[in-house]
Amino acid sequence: MLAVQNVTRVFSGRPAVDDISFTVDGPAFVGIIGRSGAGKSTFLRMMNRLTDATAGRICVEGRDILSLRGRERRAWQGQCAMIFQQFNLVPRMDVVSNVLHGLLNRRPVLATLCNLWSRADILRALEILNRLGIAEQAQKRAEALSGGQQQRVAIARALMQDPRIILADEPIASLDPMNAQIVMDTLRRINVEDGRMVIANLHTLDTARRYCDRVIGMRDGRIVFDGSPAQLSTGAARDIYGADHSFNEAATSTALPADSAADAAYAAQLMA
Numbered sequence: 001m002l003a004v005q006n007v008t009r010v011f012s013g014r015p016a017v018d019d020i021s022f023t024v025d026g027p028a029f030v031g032i033i034g035r036s037g038a039g040k041s042t043f044l045r046m047m048n049r050l051t052d053a054t055a056g057r058i059c060v061e062g063r064d065i066l067s068l069r070g071r072e073r074r075a076w077q078g079q080c081a082m083i084f085q086q087f088n089l090v091p092r093m094d095v096v097s098n099v100l101h102g103l104l105n106r107r108p109v110l111a112t113l114c115n116l117w118s119r120a121d122i123l124r125a126l127e128i129l130n131r132l133g134i135a136e137q138a139q140k141r142a143e144a145l146s147g148g149q150q151q152r153v154a155i156a157r158a159l160m161q162d163p164r165i166i167l168a169d170e171p172i173a174s175l176d177p178m179n180a181q182i183v184m185d186t187l188r189r190i191n192v193e194d195g196r197m198v199i200a201n202l203h204t205l206d207t208a209r210r211y212c213d214r215v216i217g218m219r220d221g222r223i224v225f226d227g228s229p230a231q232l233s234t235g236a237a238r239d240i241y242g243a244d245h246s247f248n249e250a251a252t253s254t255a256l257p258a259d260s261a262a263d264a265a266y267a268a269q270l271m272a
């Protein structure tokens, strides 16, 4: 499904991503970990063509998406939705309009400027919000929601694009542990239930171990680990983070609560 072949991105003579290659066969949940500056965001930005690569190919079902131009490039950007650490919602706009903005690059500019959405689009946005457990927030301004709710709105906006791949750049880095768990559970559901590939840059090892099928470790622009969560030992993590023997895993932990009341309530909602 995805083949990353010898991809490099150089900024001012220095490689931010340095000749990386890997393949993913199905709609897996892939976590990318590594210290700040390892090249994780640059890779995601090349995947969705926000940043050009200096060299290499990224093939999705046989098509090199790095070579797409103009309309084809924009169509590709619609197929791989991006989720950001800071949610990137329009704060003063209501939730459902924020979700509808996932359709931006599919409709005429004038219709968007006049806020003209079809009934079918609005119903779909509400359906997605309902699926993510935040339908009752639909009419509130985005800025009135908690961080975790805002990130779920951002996920809803991404789903509105009906993407094949979801790229999440540190999606829980601004959230408290409970909301971090809710957002990660939501991404996992979308991965499992819809069969959409998720590639998430993560800053905590325990999150990568708990949610990912596969973990890629980057250091100085290169892949230094590629394996299952079970293979991600403390020693492997030490290599990825370039740390010495004093490396303490707790420093990369969100300390997710395993059985808090909020988790139980969310789990009940998922099973309803």
Ligand SMILES: Nc1ncnc2c1ncn2[C@@H]1O[C@H](COP(=O)(O)OP(=O)(O)OP(=O)(O)O)[C@@H](O)[C@H]1O
Binding pocket: 011, 012, 015, 016, 034, 035, 036, 037, 038, 039, 040, 041, 042, 043
């Ligand atoms: N637009 C740019 N211009 C110049 N250098 C850049 C640019 N974007 C990224 N870099 C550099 O590329 C390297 C990798 O950055 P990148 O943001 O990809 O790392 P990261 O692993 O995502 O780190 P973080 O977790 O802090 O976001 C860094 O040295 C960064 O300074």
